[in-house]
Amino acid sequence: MIAGDATNPTARMNRHRRRHWIILGVVAAVVCLLIVSFGHRYATALYLDQAAARGENTLGLAVTALRGQLARYEKLPQLIADDPDIKELVAAPGNLAKVDEINGFLKQINELLESSDIYVMLPDGDTLAASNFDQTPTFIGENFSYRPYFYDARNGGIGRFFALGTTSLKRGYYFGAPINTDAGIAGVVVFKVDIDVIESSWRGGDYEIIVTDPEGIIFMSGRHDWLFSAIQPLTDERLARTATTRRYADAKLKELPVTRGLTQDGHDLLSIAGREGARQYLVVTETMPEADWTVKVLLDTSSVHTQMLTTIAALVLLVALGAMGAAVWLERRARLAERLQVQCEAREELEHRVEERTADLAAVNRLLEEEVAERRMTERVLRKTQSDLVQAGKLAALGQMAAALSHELNQPLAAARTYADNAALLIERGRIDEAGETVGRIASLTERMASISKHLRNFARKPNEKLGPVALDETVRDTLEIIGWRLKAADADLIVNLGPAPSAVRAGAVRLQQVLVNIISNAADAVEGLDDRRIELSARPTEDGKVTIIVRDRGPGVPAAIAERIFDPFFSTKGVGKGLGLGLSISYNIIKDFGGMLAVEKHPDGGTVAIITLEASDMPVREAAE
Template identity: 80%
Template structure:
């Protein structure tokens, strides 16, 4: 299969290479012909515009010499050439006409070719007194026809087109009127384009071009005959004539090509030509074929790239097809091998099944033993938890029992004194504390992280008041002053009533223990909204604070800094876990001004707060 694939790829590469050669050979020829046709069409449009502009410029002045020659004052001047007053008058007249018509020069010549009056009479050099009898426009007009000639002025050394008209008096030619037209404005519009426009005379000499270095150069050989005719008319005065280094050729479809060598090197141009017989001119538009060659090369490269991509795509398709065939073959072989293995495995499984049945019976017996062991471990865990609860109950009941003892002593004294109402009130307080201890006992059982009291909205003011009833005796014993700041609006938190009271009792009791015997025995309890949907409760004392060495262990169970018999070290640990059950946090830190600050962050009950605000 690999050999067939290699043979197919070699054939495909050979076909692609042959197509690329055909494209490079025939495609280059046809692409060149097509782009040259497009360039020739653009050149024809440009040529038409240039010829139209030239013809329009010449037609503008064509009839003017005859009008001037028919003027009576002009005829009177050539009849009396010695009249200096008339000469001065005509000079001014010609100057005004020349300025009005925006021509180059206007002058009047006698039959001997001498200029009698001119529009540039007051300039230097002036045409007055000059003899231009050698110019064809003079001889043609003197014969009674129309003089037409393009030349470089022998006096002004400026190029111009000359119109001559005869001055007829008494049915004979007595002089000639000549108009010289400047065409530099047309020539300047040809510069800066992506093509070149040249105008040549009958001898093939360039006298108009957008490129100044091509002026007075010949695109045809300067033979002695051509030079003699040019010298006879003094068309280019004393200008140096030279041949332009040009090589003529033709494309395969007949387009004229000119290869011109210049300072920038050789450049090939496509030439589009049109004759102007009325002026005896030849106008050519030269388009650089570099852009045509670039387009041809781009087209050929695109076609070759297209063929290469097609061949590559076909090769990829062949490769994928071959790989798919190999994959299918491998899958068939794998399926046969799999079926054989399945048959072998089935036989093995039958043997293993018998062994598994015996093992299952053995595992069932083991499972019965494990269940009995697990039941024993659960019972052991219950006994351990019971011991932990007993320690917690001992710690938590110390405070309400002390309060109960105080109320009981007061009740006995009230009874002795006959103050039965006050004794009854003390007994009711004892009953309330007893119920509170029962509630605490129920909730201390949740220390094992399985609380059964559901969370709900709790008004913080009620919790604080109930807490102060329990810890009042402790604050009094420590001679502590408690400052409350619960804000102007009621604060509702999401918690359990008894467990939150338990947390506050523990924290306030710890604060009382910390300030006992100190100079500043003030405890501050405050609450406010700490952040959106959160309530912050802080208890700050002015005691010695939490040493840094034990800060990390303060929430550990059974860890205490109090003396023997003064605490079991469970208060903060239980409070920390209760705060977590509420979805909040409890932290104890050293205050920067001294003492300790305990911060309880709880979730605010928004529904109760909104209802309270509405009422």
């Protein structure tokens, strides 16, 4: 069995395949371990550097916005302090009228500059006038001598301080400026600036911006739950300094549960514990010495870790795909010889099947050619049968007309015989002029009989298949010559209205005449014996380049039960011997051959209406071939 496997090509190929898979698996595993071991460090460092760069940009924008907001109001307190009315107020603080005037002035300036509050303090720290004089609570009467912005300005400097208002309980940045008079510094003007607008723009995104005071307490942040929290230990010394200036009024200060760290590349990391667990941030810092602030941008490192893991996973997947690609390539090489053999056998089998199928297709093609020839013969027979049916319908109509037409011909014949006898007598008597008039009447009667005979002959013969312009007025006139006897027999009144300019249609004159004969004959049959024996024949052009011919009678109409069978061959509602049932069927096929439509409907006011729709023609010339 072993010797058999050694000589079996398939067994050797399977052994090579297993060896290739083992080697590729070991190589791929080693490469993946190297990627996980070294890629974690380098990918983390790379993405932390990119995050730090984004943080620096965000930090620069935040610091610029803060400095711009503060610079907007920095010079204003001194301008207000130099106002003569302000100096007059602090020189005579008991002047209540002046106090009211300055209150209104400060309120107007505060609304114009969109600051938070403006107020004037006396050297003892009492507030004499304020822009919120008409609000509750108001700064008037309050003493803020413990604030650094007050005693710095009272000592002749510029007061700057950020704090939570003890009266309004609103955060703000305070600017103080001394009021210099001839007697020295007589008071202080204070501007309070609201920076909530800047803080509200920090919310959202994958970063947090915080501003801390010298004690490390957060007083500005996009997260309200971090306000008045310290990222440094709140020692007794720090708490005492904060209490002295009452920077945060009666707000409860707390420490954030933070853990600091430092990466090998020198990046500052800060972990903050919360309800959802600890979250690590990359910290980028910039100080604002002019305001004694520290601005920090905290970028969540979860996105960094996600990018790092995604990169490592992508690299591992790439290695796996490479290993799979190599395995597939080796597998294809191992099976190439086997495939060539299989293809050779398949080619031989295919050639054999092609020969068999070719023979089968040749036989099928012969059968199809015979069937096509048979169908063409059947089509020719069908067309001839249809033509014979049309001719049979006309001959049947001629048979019905024979009796009535014999009467039509007998009358002029009898009159001609009488006129001939009269002419002979007039000649014998020498009345030649009167004899000539009589001969003229005989000629008129013979022309009438010749006209009737001509129409019958044209109607009876088979027309050719050529279509062309047909004038409706001429066709209707010829039709009336043929069908006049039937209208007279039914005592029917045919009303013809072809419009002011009779139209021309694309058809064959004789076959269109046959259709009209069939339809008008049916209408005469329908109204025969009724009180209202009017039949209307009208034609009108349509907007889509067609002409509609309408024949309406006042008969009983088409019953709904037979409406679908009205065009069936040999279907008739007349009695035995009164028709073959081919008239409407032949008419339908004739109109269809013309490229038009024939419809028979029941009129809403009673009776039947036949509607013929044909293509309009621009040449109202009767077709000579028919």
